[in-house]
Amino acid sequence: MSTDxxxxxxxxxxxxxxxxxxxxxxxxxxxxxxxxxxxxQPTAEQGTVQAPAKKxxxxxxxxxxxxxxxxxxxxxxxxxxxIDLDFNANEVTAIIGPSGCGKxxxxxxxxxxxxxxxxxxxxGRVMLDAMNVYDPSVDVVAVRRAxxxxxxxxxxxxxxxxxxxxxxxxxxxxxxxxxxxxxxxAKVEAALRGAGLWDEVADRLQEPGAGLSGGQQxxxxxARSLAVEPEVILxxxxxxxxDPIATLKIEELIDELKQRVTIVIVTHNMQxxxxxxxxxxxxxxxxxxxxxxxxxIFTNPNDxxxxxxxxxxxx
Amino acid sequence: xxxxxxxxxERGPAASQSELLARFAVSPARRxxxxxxxxxxxxxxxxxxxxLVLVVYYLLSKGLGxxxxxxxxTDPTGNTFFKTSSIGGIESAILGTIxxxxxxxxxxxxxxxGVAVWLVEYGRRSWFANLVRFFVDVLTGxxxxxxxxxxxxxxxxxxxxxxxGYKGSLALSLLMLPVVxxxxxxxxxxxxxxxxxxxxxxxxxxxxxxFSIVLPTALPGMVTxxxxxxxxxAGETAPLLFTAAATNKTNFNLGQFMNSLPVQIYKxxxxxxxxxxxxxxxxxxxxxxxxxxLNLIARLVSRRSRLA
Numbered sequence: 011m012s013t014d015x016x017x018x019x020x021x022x023x024x025x026x027x028x029x030x031x032x033x034x035x036x037x038x039x040x041x042x043x044x045x046x047x048x049x050x051q052p053t054a055e056q057g058t059v060q061a062p063a064k065k066x067x068x069x070x071x072x073x074x075x076x077x078x079x080x081x082x083x084x085x086x087x088x089x090x091x092x093i094d095l096d097f098n099a100n101e102v103t104a105i106i107g108p109s110g111c112g113k114x115x116x117x118x119x120x121x122x123x124x125x126x127x128x129x130x131x132x133x134g135r136v137m138l139d140a141m142n143v144y145d146p147s148v149d150v151v152a153v154r155r156a157x158x159x160x161x162x163x164x165x166x167x168x169x170x171x172x173x174x175x176x177x178x179x180x181x182x183x184x185x186x187x188x189x190x191x192x193x194x195x196a197k198v199e200a201a202l203r204g205a206g207l208w209d210e211v212a213d214r215l216q217e218p219g220a221g222l223s224g225g226q227q228x229x230x231x232x233a234r235s236l237a238v239e240p241e242v243i244l245x246x247x248x249x250x251x252x253d254p255i256a257t258l259k260i261e262e263l264i265d266e267l268k269q270r271v272t273i274v275i276v277t278h279n280m281q282x283x284x285x286x287x288x289x290x291x292x293x294x295x296x297x298x299x300x301x302x303x304x305x306x307i308f309t310n311p312n313d314x315x316x317x318x319x320x321x322x323x324x325x
Numbered sequence: 326x327x328x329x330x331x332x333x334x335e336r337g338p339a340a341s342q343s344e345l346l347a348r349f350a351v352s353p354a355r356r357x358x359x360x361x362x363x364x365x366x367x368x369x370x371x372x373x374x375x376x377l378v379l380v381v382y383y384l385l386s387k388g389l390g391x392x393x394x395x396x397x398x399t400d401p402t403g404n405t406f407f408k409t410s411s412i413g414g415i416e417s418a419i420l421g422t423i424x425x426x427x428x429x430x431x432x433x434x435x436x437x438x439g440v441a442v443w444l445v446e447y448g449r450r451s452w453f454a455n456l457v458r459f460f461v462d463v464l465t466g467x468x469x470x471x472x473x474x475x476x477x478x479x480x481x482x483x484x485x486x487x488x489x490g491y492k493g494s495l496a497l498s499l500l501m502l503p504v505v506x507x508x509x510x511x512x513x514x515x516x517x518x519x520x521x522x523x524x525x526x527x528x529x530x531x532x533x534x535x536f537s538i539v540l541p542t543a544l545p546g547m548v549t550x551x552x553x554x555x556x557x558x559a560g561e562t563a564p565l566l567f568t569a570a571a572t573n574k575t576n577f578n579l580g581q582f583m584n585s586l587p588v589q590i591y592k593x594x595x596x597x598x599x600x601x602x603x604x605x606x607x608x609x610x611x612x613x614x615x616x617x618x619l620n621l622i623a624r625l626v627s628r629r630s631r632l633a
Contacts (some may be wrong), residue, residue, distance in 0.1 A: 123526055128449055155528030165519045169541040182529035182537055231523065238528055 072100040072272035073156070073241040075120055079134035082115045082124055089115045091296040092134070097242075102264055102273040104287030104304065106280060108319070112296040113276045117244045120274065121157035122150050138242070155183060157242040158235030158271075163251050164227035166219030166234075173215040175230055176201050179238040197237055205233035206263050225256025232263065236271075243267065245275040249282065261286050280320060284308050292316045381613075388610030391603045397611075401573045401589070401604075412600055415608045417575040418589035422612070424577070425490055425569060425585055426559045429497035433558075434551055436498075437505025438540075444506070445513040446535055464503035472499040473564035481568070490576070490583030493569025500564060501554040508550020512543045548627040556616045562587035586612045 075097040082090035090112040097103045105113045118124040119132045122143060135142045143153045166175045174181075176198045198215075202208040207229045211222070219230055228248060235243060245264075249257040264273055264286045277283050283290050284304060291301035292311075300313045311317045318324055340348075395414055402413035440457065448454025476496040481488065516539055524534040540547075565588050572582040586608050593605035 121526060123522060126522065126525060151528050151530050153528075154526055159523070159526035161519060161523055161526075163519060165517070165523050167520065167524070167538055167542075169538075169544075178524070178537070179527035179529070182524060182527060182533045234523075235527060 071241065071270060072268070073139045074099040074137075075157075075242055075272060075274070076137040077116070077120075077134070078137060080116065080119055080136060081133040082112070082119050083131055083133075084115075084127065085129045089296055090119065090132075093293075093298045095291055095298055095301060097272055097274055098289070099272050100268055100270075101288040102268050102275060102286050103301075104283035104290045105274065105276045105293060106278075106283050106290060106319070107293035107299075108324070109278070111293045113293055114246050116293070117246055117274055117276050118159075120242070120244055121154050121159055123154070123159065125150075151183075155179075155238050156240055157244060158238065158240035160228070160231050160235055160243065160245045160248045162247040164224055164231050166222070166227050166230050168218070168220050170219055171216045172211050172219045172222070172230060173198055175219040176233050176237050179234055183238060201233040201237035204236045204267070205229045206259065206266075207233055223256070225252050225259060228252060228256065228260060229263065232260070232267075236267075240271060242272045242274065245273065247276050247278060250278060257282070280308070292319060294319075384606065384610045384613060387603065387606035388608075391607030392610070396604075396607055400575050401584075403573045412598070412604060413573070415586065415589055415604065415611065417573060417584040418586045418608060419611060419615075420575055420577075421490065421569070421584040422559060422586045422615075424579060425493045425497065425565070425583060426555060428491060428494035428579060429501060429558055430551075430555055432494065433498040433501035433505055433554065437502050437554075438509050438547065440502075440506045441509035441513055442535060442540075444510050446531070446539070461503045461506050464499075465507065468563075469500050469561050470563035472496045473566060473568055475499070476564070477567045488568060488570035488582050490569050490579035490581060493565045493583060493585070494579065496564035496568045497558040497561060500561060501558045504554040504557060505551055508553065509543070509547050512546035512550065513539065515546065516542050545627040548623050552620055552623055555619065559616060560587055560612060562591045566591070586615075 077093050077095045080090060080093045080095075081088060093116060105117065107113050115124060120136055120143070122132075124130050124132050132144070134144075136144060138153070138156065141148070143157075167178055170178060177194055180194060180197060199208060202211065207226060210226060211230075219227065222230060228251075232243075232248075249260050252260065261282065264275065267273060268288075275283075275286065287304045289301060290304040290307040292299045292307060292313075292315075294315060300307065300311055300316045302312075307316060308320050311320065393414075397414055397419065398416055399414040400417045401415065402411055404411050404413070440461075444454050444457060448457065473496045476492050476499075480486070480492050480495070520538060520542065521534055524538045525531070529537070565585050569583045569585060569588075571588045571592060572584050574584075576583055590605045590608045590612075593601045593608065596602055596605075
């Protein structure tokens with residue numbers, strides 16, 4: 011684990027030399043639907059590293075996400091009512107608020123999962139670094155590969171083994187041809203290590219993923235989304251179906267993961283927000299009430315409604 | 326109980342064991358009602374089983390006698406007026422049924438599952454999807470002889486050509502199609518949306534989600550529906566009577582007349598010769614056995630394809 015930390019630290023330093031424009035450029039290129047993946051990857055490394063670092067999960071960096079006037083609808087009902095919110099790169103941002111306030115809907119707009127619901131649509135802009143993910147030229151599949159998601163209930167693919175579950179994202183992704191077996195194995199192992207699950211499942215990779223415990227299943231789902239090397243991971247109440255020990259493991263994992271990805275976590279558990287988040291946003295009835303450093307939101311919020319919520323007076 | 330009387334007394338007067346038993350005892354009236362309800366349900370189950378058991382019993386007692394190596398390995402001779410062993414077996418009918426139903430399945434199963442996937446994954450609640458559902462429901466209720474007539478009019482009268490095995494297959498595939506669509510749709514609707522979402526959220530295109538996640542998960546359930554459709558088609562006489570017709574000779578060309586088990590049974594059972602009627606019983610038992618074997622194989626396959 012300590013070696014992981016060092017390698018991601020160095021990657022951090024290397025990336026810091028990149029000009030902002032070229033950073034934007036390469037992200038545009040990476041997401042644009044026409045560009046084949048293979049020809050883009052080398053340019054992504056150009057100018058940043060002399061000897062290109064081995065492309066592993068560890069070498070990745072998070073990207074910032076910025077919501078600009080985001081509105082989300084189910085049919086005609088407006089569930090998210092114009093939100094402006096920044097998620098800083100390589101930080102954990104927690105979204106808190108009472109049930110039905112639009113937290114999940116808002117988060118699902120970020121990787122365009124919201125539109126999968128029949129009759130649902132979103133308006134406004136979601137900027138991934140400098141690119142609007144709702145731009146008409148953007149391929150929704152590429153967006154979802156860059157912005158991974160972990161759901162409330164652990165949901166490993168029931169017909170697949172532990173190994174196949176983690177490999178699923180790589181195998182299912184469009185534009186990637188047959189991966190070499192050793193390459194796939196290495197990526198699966200890296201993802202499982204990244205999710206802190208490798209030591210527990212190394213000798214049962216061929217057993218069904220659904221046979222793991224609830225907490226392990228959720229970390230398997232995290233590994234599954236890590237395997238496609240996203241820059242952002244959205245977590246929609248990832249611990250609400252888990253016991254306190256499994257929850258603790260996921261929280262420790264979130265702390266490690268923010269070295270290489272930006273994390274947005276929806277949670278009902280305010281202690282959890284206080285433990286894992288760098289910044290916290292409070293939502294109410296589809297609107298953003300307040301966002302700020304976690305410490306401030308919980309101890310000295312600007313808005314009286316935030317204070318009432320975090321002190322348990324309602325919600 | 327009495328050993329722990331001390332702390333219990335501090336909380337107030339403890340109820341005695343007999344008082345508690347009286348409070349929690351099952352009332353005689355409820356016990357009676359429970360017994361009556363159980364009796365009715367058991368009786369219903371037994372009544373439903375009677376015809377099933379009788380069918381199997383008669384099939385076995387009448388059909389098993391005509392089973393022999395000759396019965397399976399020779400064609401009918403067409404000689405039905407003599408009480409001799411020269412009437413022949415049912416080889417052409419067995420092979421004909423397998424050929425006709427295999428072709429019908431090859432047509433109906435992919436199309437049916439395709440329609441079901443479209444209905445669930447793409448059409449959803451659109452007016453066109455609802456229209457398709459309506460017509461599928463109508464098709465389910467159409468008597469099988471109507472499909473036979475349809476093919477007869479279009480492909481035999483309409484083209485001025487003769488009976489052929491593949492025309493029987495087409496009639497049967499029309500019969501199978503609505504059963505396959507409806508059963509596959511029901512199974513696909515049972516696949517949790519969260520499964521599709523988590524695959525989509527990994528950056529998988531929709532068609533890959535369907536082929537790699539949704540269909541494999543639905544497979545064991547779909548097998549049941551498909552088997553039901555095959556079993557129904559394999560037992561149909563009416564659509565084959567004037568499409569594939571009947572012949573005595575074993576035939577591997579689906580463009581020719583083709584024999585089948587239901588049609589063979591239909592012809593044999595009306596014969597005045599006892600030996601020929603017995604051949605019908607033997608053929609009926611063969612048909613049931615074939616469907617049973619198919620059922621077992623499909624279940625084994627679908628169980629293996631799933632992770633244990």
